[in-house]
Amino acid sequence: MFYLLKLEWMKLNKFIAFRIFIAFYIVLLPAILLLGKRIPELPPPLMTNEVLFMFPTVWGWLAYVGCWLCFFFFGFLAIIAITTEYSYRTMRQNIITGLSRSQYFLGKFYLILAVSLLATAYYAFCALLIGYFNTPVVYWHKVVQDVAYIPRYFLMCFGYMSFGALLGFWAKRTGIALFLYLSYVMFLEAILRWGIHLQLWKHPSMHFYPMNAVEDLTPLPFTKMADEFLSNYGFSLFLSPAEAAITTIVYSSLFLWLSFRLVRRADL
């Protein structure tokens, strides 16, 4: 495992896009949340911006910010780390040099795993720090109340990256893979769910789409829309955390399995 991780590190650590993505994530994750300090009043029923920074609600708000950042930077990273190896033909060279196809795939899998873990660790670190300095009286049970966000954050990042990996292995070209990734996550799935699924069948199954499940792991903590939706359709707008987690695990496993098949079968 460390052999393959070290190989990925040797490939990426001088790669400009990799450095930029990491730097942006590190800066933006706390910075975007702290922008909330600029907004003295929030719409009712929140009123004060303190909930953004206090335990336990800081977990949810920071995770929501992180969800957008992971979607952009780490989803892109997963795609680029895979498609550039096709365009530089280095994947082919890696295998000629001695890696087996399984090892090549495992290298990318470990990369996704490692990046997701580190991103989560950084998220936890930021949440603890922001919460610690902005909660007037820190009670331990308040700190750990929403600590379940940590594993869900990991799954969220892992979910985006495994989807990006599949698109990367499948499309092989950076531009096409990025286009598919962005358009699917931002429009296509929404059209499928709201425009087609909901019109044909008003049923909670409309939530069990891969990227929706990933987003519902760390949903927008408060939304009025959720209540309206519940009264209109008789089921919740969001998946429960457990549903979202299981759905994400199932889809991510599927994506990675499909990627593995592509790597095993392709003529390079």
Added chain:
Amino acid sequence: MSILSIQGLTKRYGKITAVEGLKLEVEKGMSFGILGPNGSGKTTTLGIILGIIHANSGQFQWFEGRYGNDHRRQIGALLETPNFYPYLNAVDNLRIIAHIKKTKEAHIDELLEMVNLYHRRHSPFRTYSLGMKQRLAIAAAMVGSPEVLIFDEPTNGLDPQGIAEVRQTLKNIADMGKTIIMASHILDEVEKVCSHVAIIKNGKLLASGTVGAIISDDIQVEVGAEHTAGLREVFAAYPPVRKMEERNGHLLLFLSEAVPASTLNKLAFEKGITLSHLRVARKSLESEFLDITSREA
């Protein structure tokens, strides 16, 4: 000892058969040339034995199976274009190769000196000229001093000096006792570097053997006289002549043994024919190659 054994290898791309029932044996210490025109299936064959292309049928075995599935770490290969990470410099790129091959990095500087890239070792790969890229690829193939080296048109795109340098490097490698497998459409190259040769066309093996055997002992002699028909009669009755062909108004004799030119001259003269042209030519791989490939087409 067998280094590589290929049995009945076939690869189809839709209706096109790139490689058809190919059978090859490469022994330790050989410099094995795979010779064929462009699109004859050379690179496809190398791609299959290097694990990047799946064959439709047939088998191949490396090192009599000694290394199991780990055989590619014992092979240094350059296939088609040199493929490296463009944003990394020569040293970092070779380190990656060494890491994959699980060998020490110690001799990276040596290799870069050998291919004359040491002074540019810290420049990113994307800034290299084509010749430099090709030379780095040769260095990369040598990382970990593998038992077998595979080169696919190693002098492609190089200037004459580069070609001479690369060929010298390949000869040096062969002299070190390494096994070399080289694909090329340049006959001269194969003739200069290789001890054995296989000629393929349209994915089929047309001939294989030592370069000496393929060149064969055939001696070609061009003779000319005013009456070519009379010449034909004379030499048809002469046993060493295997066959005759008319070429550019002269008669080309294929002799199975070396015969002094004077003997041929005398023979014709005795029959009352004066030769106006007599030229002895050693048969080159090139003519054999053209001969074989056109015959089977």
